[in-house]
Amino acid sequence: MTNLNSKIPQGPVATKWSSYKDHIALVNPSNKRKLDIIVVGTGLAGASAAASLGALGFKVKAFCYQDSPRRAHSIAAQGGINASKNYQNDGDSVYRLFYDTIKGGDYRAREGNVYRLAEVSGNIIDQSVALGVPFAREYGGLLDNRSFGGAQVSRTFYARGQTGQQLLLGAYSALSRQVSLGNVESFTRHEMLELVLIDGRARGIIARNLVTGETERHSAHAVVLATGGYGNVFFLSTNAMGSNTTALWKAYKKGAFFANPCFTQIHPTCIPVHGEFQSKLTLMSESLRNDGRIWVPKRKEDVDALRKNKMKPKDIAEENRDYYLERRYPAFGNLVPRDVASRAAKERCDAGFGVGETGLAVYLDFAESIKRLGRNVIEERYGNLFQMYQKIVDENPYENPMMIYPAVHYTMGGLWVDYELMSTVSGLFVAGEANFSDHGANRLGASALMQGLADGYFVLPYTIQNYLADQINVPRFSTDLPEFAEAEKQVKANISKLFDIKGTKPVDYFHRQLGKIMWEYVGMARNKAGLEKAIQLIREVKAAFWKDVKITGENNEVNPELEKAGRVADFIELGELLAMDALNREESCGGHFREEYQTPEGEALRNDDEFMYVAAWEFQGEGKEPKLNKEPLEYEAIEVKQRNYK
Amino acid sequence: MDFTLKIWRQKNAKAKGKFVTYKVKGISDSSSFLEMLDVFNDQQVTKGEDPVVFDHDCREGICGACSLYINGRPHGPDDSVTTCQLHMRRFKDGDTIVIEPWRSAAFPVIRDLMIDRQAFDKIIQAGGFISVNTGGIPDANAILIPKQNADASMDAAACIGCGACVAACKNASAMLFVAAKVSHLALLPQGRAEASARVQAMVAKMDELGFGNCTNTGACEAECPKDISIENIARMNREFLGAKIGSQKKTVKAGGF
Numbered sequence: 001m002t003n004l005n006s007k008i009p010q011g012p013v014a015t016k017w018s019s020y021k022d023h024i025a026l027v028n029p030s031n032k033r034k035l036d037i038i039v040v041g042t043g044l045a046g047a048s049a050a051a052s053l054g055a056l057g058f059k060v061k062a063f064c065y066q067d068s069p070r071r072a073h074s075i076a077a078q079g080g081i082n083a084s085k086n087y088q089n090d091g092d093s094v095y096r097l098f099y100d101t102i103k104g105g106d107y108r109a110r111e112g113n114v115y116r117l118a119e120v121s122g123n124i125i126d127q128s129v130a131l132g133v134p135f136a137r138e139y140g141g142l143l144d145n146r147s148f149g150g151a152q153v154s155r156t157f158y159a160r161g162q163t164g165q166q167l168l169l170g171a172y173s174a175l176s177r178q179v180s181l182g183n184v185e186s187f188t189r190h191e192m193l194e195l196v197l198i199d200g201r202a203r204g205i206i207a208r209n210l211v212t213g214e215t216e217r218h219s220a221h222a223v224v225l226a227t228g229g230y231g232n233v234f235f236l237s238t239n240a241m242g243s244n245t246t247a248l249w250k251a252y253k254k255g256a257f258f259a260n261p262c263f264t265q266i267h268p269t270c271i272p273v274h275g276e277f278q279s280k281l282t283l284m285s286e287s288l289r290n291d292g293r294i295w296v297p298k299r300k301e302d303v304d305a306l307r308k309n310k311m312k313p314k315d316i317a318e319e320n321r322d323y324y325l326e327r328r329y330p331a332f333g334n335l336v337p338r339d340v341a342s343r344a345a346k347e348r349c350d351a352g353f354g355v356g357e358t359g360l361a362v363y364l365d366f367a368e369s370i371k372r373l374g375r376n377v378i379e380e381r382y383g384n385l386f387q388m389y390q391k392i393v394d395e396n397p398y399e400n401p402m403m404i405y406p407a408v409h410y411t412m413g414g415l416w417v418d419y420e421l422m423s424t425v426s427g428l429f430v431a432g433e434a435n436f437s438d439h440g441a442n443r444l445g446a447s448a449l450m451q452g453l454a455d456g457y458f459v460l461p462y463t464i465q466n467y468l469a470d471q472i473n474v475p476r477f478s479t480d481l482p483e484f485a486e487a488e489k490q491v492k493a494n495i496s497k498l499f500d501i502k503g504t505k506p507v508d509y510f511h512r513q514l515g516k517i518m519w520e521y522v523g524m525a526r527n528k529a530g531l532e533k534a535i536q537l538i539r540e541v542k543a544a545f546w547k548d549v550k551i552t553g554e555n556n557e558v559n560p561e562l563e564k565a566g567r568v569a570d571f572i573e574l575g576e577l578l579a580m581d582a583l584n585r586e587e588s589c590g591g592h593f594r595e596e597y598q599t600p601e602g603e604a605l606r607n608d609d610e611f612m613y614v615a616a617w618e619f620q621g622e623g624k625e626p627k628l629n630k631e632p633l634e635y636e637a638i639e640v641k642q643r644n645y646k
Numbered sequence: 647m648d649f650t651l652k653i654w655r656q657k658n659a660k661a662k663g664k665f666v667t668y669k670v671k672g673i674s675d676s677s678s679f680l681e682m683l684d685v686f687n688d689q690q691v692t693k694g695e696d697p698v699v700f701d702h703d704c705r706e707g708i709c710g711a712c713s714l715y716i717n718g719r720p721h722g723p724d725d726s727v728t729t730c731q732l733h734m735r736r737f738k739d740g741d742t743i744v745i746e747p748w749r750s751a752a753f754p755v756i757r758d759l760m761i762d763r764q765a766f767d768k769i770i771q772a773g774g775f776i777s778v779n780t781g782g783i784p785d786a787n788a789i790l791i792p793k794q795n796a797d798a799s800m801d802a803a804a805c806i807g808c809g810a811c812v813a814a815c816k817n818a819s820a821m822l823f824v825a826a827k828v829s830h831l832a833l834l835p836q837g838r839a840e841a842s843a844r845v846q847a848m849v850a851k852m853d854e855l856g857f858g859n860c861t862n863t864g865a866c867e868a869e870c871p872k873d874i875s876i877e878n879i880a881r882m883n884r885e886f887l888g889a890k891i892g893s894q895k896k897t898v899k900a901g902g903f
């Protein structure tokens with residue numbers, strides 16, 4: 001049953017995608033109208049996919065849990081989007097973006113997919129500009145670029161500090177146009193709670209209408225999941241409050257393999273945690289590292305004085321500051337990849353040099369750039385971020401350095417997909433952050449927006465067509481089929497089961513507990529004993545949840561507590577799988593750092609001989625250990641090396 | 647900090663709503679307004695009572711999901727922030743805080759503080775786009791866009807679609823929202839081709855959906871969390887008049903496909 005054929009086209013890496021496109025089967029326009037596609041999620045990946053598939057003539061249904069497609073979590077992305085346009089004439093190319101992405105991912109991503117990503121990256125910028133995305137411009141009217149972590153060229157396009165917002169509004173406008181043309185039907189405030197299979201193929205979903213509480217059956221010839229990442233398994237993360245893993249988890253239980261769940265990204269520049277009541281963490285875009293310098297005091301006495309408020313950071317003399325990234329990584333300095341920057345911050349704080357009330361913070365200092373460029377330039381570049389910081393922390397970052405600390409931000413893992421972005425369930429496609437495909441063990445900044453839009457605008461329109469080409473005679477599916485009835489019954493039973501617990505504690509209580517375990521034992525640094533303990537503790541949380549959670553209200557009404565309960569139940573199970581995956585991977589790579597496996601300088605130490613594979617977990621039934629399947633990774637175009645940012 | 651909360655409670659769209667007074671205790675001054683409501687809801691659930699329902703998601707002022715009329719102002723007492731960015735240090739210990747949903751015929755209440763803003767999606771569907779399909783697009787740098795145009799377009803495009811402008815307006819007009827989208831696209835060369843059809847279609851849809859007229863009170867601009875300027879309304883009026891004179895009959899819809 002195990003089928004891990006990645007379907008990478010033959011031939012040199014640079015021609016794989018064009019040769020794929022040249023040979024796929026197509027569906028003619030009149031037949032497209034007879035084929036239905038469900039797209040769950042309206043973030044960059046989902047909105048661009050739904051709009052593009054609708055424009056091709058397919059009948060699309062687009063789902064999101066928010067009140068409008070425009071509110072998907074992609075809206076929050078700040079810093080920018082990469083593309084290998086080489087507009088700056090600084091040596092960029094498709095190959096270099098491909099190379100940087102593979103290297104940044106610590107040689108745990110597939111060459112074929114990543115090359116394609118780099119290849120279509122330029123088209124994304126063209127498409128977005130045509131849709132009216134107001135990217136930053138130079139005075140001459142050409143597009144402006146900035147540089148981002150893990151790269152030595154300036155290939156990042158941006159729209160102030162609101163790049164995700166502008167890209168999403170572009171995709172949303174294209175989606176809205178397809179809605180007005182009747183090609184896409186939009187279902188907002190709907191949550192997918194089950195995947196429906198007919199004869200082993202994905203043919204529909206069960207969704208709960210979040211306003212009325214009704215469960216609805218929706219059928220289609222193919223289903224796309226573009227439901228985003230699962231960072232909220234850590235409770236506190238930079239993700240939106242509603243970001244969840246439910247759609248992925250239901251699909252996993254229906255046979256879609258979950259790949260590399262332990263590859264999670266901890267972002268180095270977030271506002272530090274400040275209290276028990278806190279509901280989420282706020283990211284300060286990585287673009288700040290372009291002009292901000294990261295440091296902590298060199299001397300313990302200065303740390304003490306700062307904590308006791310006897311001293312201000314600007315009182316610390318230059319020679320008593322430790323610009324530890326510039327010190328450790330002279331070639332990349334403050335622009336090392338995220339995983340490296342995060343661990344370096346943790347290392348300094350663990351060694352007792354952290355600042356702020358809790359000692360879990362480092363400085364991100366703009367004094368020098370403000371002196372060099374002027375306050376107005378810094379304000380133009382990062383004004384909204386500075387304002388956001390000031391609102392939250394109540395301190396003026398133009399005058400005092402920002403305090404930052406790493407936080408959970410992105411999940412490289414996700415459902416396993418082949419080159420066509422199809423999961424191990426036939427007809428179930430997965431796009432954007434929800435799939436595992438392109439970032440290996442660590443994602444470079446500004447590459448998630450690129451990947452989401454690549455998947456939606458430029459990959460799925462080809463690959464889904466190839467899948468559907470032999471199904472033009474398959475009539476629309478009736479939702480009266482027993483498969484739909486059975487799936488709906490399951491969903492309803494699960495909801496009743498949650499209500500019937502009638503325990504004593506709110507859902508958030510359990511989510512917080514899970515988050516604490518995940519952060520402590522499965523966070524920035526992991527080890528065997530800790531992971532084993534985490535698995536044990538997560539099982540205890542699961543048992544306690546199903547015994548003691550309390551959900552008020554009823555099913556047939558707006559009920560956010562019920563929504564959260566369903567999501568947290570799935571997060572708990574995913575948390576266990578994540579820890580198991582981390583335990584299995586006895587090496588350090590990218591965002592996955594096992595303390596047992598490091599170089600004498602404290603850098604991640606890969607074990608290519610044994611772990612150069614994608615770990616794809618297969619559900620075996622409730623209460624049973626999942627099965628590990630391995631997809632070996634092969635590198636032909638790139639020589640595998642130890643990552644070095646010195 | 648301790649507060650008295652007067653919250654609008656309404657079981658569903660059809661039910662009659664009313665204010666209910668509650669106490670909430672032990673709130674940290676660095677917590678956000680929505681985190682204060684989280685603590686309140688935790689209390690409610692623990693007591694076995696219905697938590698108050700409100701929309702929210704990103705909690706960093708960008709998704710536009712959060713709303714709330716707080717002490718008579720959309721998004722509360724601070725300028726240029728959304729409710730999720732409002733912090734309790736802004737209030738005094740012991741304050742009474744009145745919390746209501748947006749009030750507008752075009753935004754019916756769904757439950758408690760949660761409202762239905764689908765009307766905004768419908769206005770965008772009527773023409774808030776540039777009619778291009780995916781692919782076959784010339785190089786992005788083939789169109790030169792003067793920096794000041796791109797910047798002005800970006801200023802308008804920063805709208806988060808929260809609806810505070812409608813909530814602030816005594817006529818419940820959606821002019822600022824519509825004007826922001828019209829300006830964003832009209833200021834860019836690639837948006838010019840359909841500019842006149844777009845403005846007509848969007849304005850017609852806005853009227854049809856029951857939003858009120860604009861009488862230039864400026865309340866929308868004052869309450870906009872993203873500081874969208876009412877200059878956009880003037881620009882839209884010019885576009886609209888120009889469009890009428892030019893009387894381009896074709897609708898945007900017909901321009902697609």
Ligand SMILES: Cc1cc2nc3c(=O)[nH]c(=O)nc-3n(C[C@H](O)[C@H](O)[C@H](O)COP(=O)(O)OP(=O)(O)OC[C@H]3O[C@@H](n4cnc5c(N)ncnc54)[C@H](O)[C@@H]3O)c2cc1C
Nearest residue numbers: 041042043044045065074079080192228432433446448449
């Ligand atoms: C604060 C922040 C800043 C970032 N900045 C950058 C950046 O500068 N550059 C960059 O490249 N990347 C950035 N990222 C990462 C990037 O934004 C995301 O990875 C990307 O936007 C994800 O897009 P997506 O389309 O896959 O999913 P999302 O945008 O998360 O969309 C998920 C969609 O799925 C829907 N959904 C989820 N579950 C269900 C369900 N069960 N039923 C129905 N619908 C469901 C949601 O309603 C939503 O529409 C940032 C991320 C964060 C958190």
Ligand code: FES
Nearest residue numbers: 703705710712730
């Ligand atoms: S919750 Fe997103 S803007 Fe407030």
